Amino acid sequence: MNYLRRFMMGRYGSDQLSMALILLSILLSMISGLIHLKLLRYIADIPLVISIFRILSRDISKRRMENYKFSMLMSPVYSWLKKTQRHAIDSRTHRYFKCPNCRTQLRVPKGKGKIIITCPKCKTEFRERT
Secondary structure: OHHHHHHHOOOOOOOHHHHHHHHHHHHHHHHHHHHOOHHHHHHHHHHHHHHHHHHHOOOHHHHHHHHHHHHHHHHHHHHHHHHHHHHHHHOOOEEEEEOOOOOOEEEEEOOOOEEEEEOOOOOOEEEEEO
8 A cells, every 4th residue: 555655646646637537437348238338438438538548647746737617617607506406405495587688597485475675786676486
């Protein structure tokens, strides 16, 4: 174990981009196994090789910048997933509405009948049924 620790010293290691590349490789391998396409199996090895190269790289600043760009690219996807998860969790107790004026998303409790909703951002009032 000490040998592995010494070997990895000064190397970049794994990050979000490396993990995404490994998952892409696994996904492509599974698809190639299902449809029996050898070319896709070879293509599936490319992200795996790139991921191993990134993990073992000693150019830490370049790898960090690559991961930063990947994170910025994936940020809208992560926020959409988090918003969708929050809506699914709150779906039993709350409803979501958009303000007709500024399009801000508003959360109101369910089961209150017809209520007047006031947008906290633009102070627009509108009536909705919860």
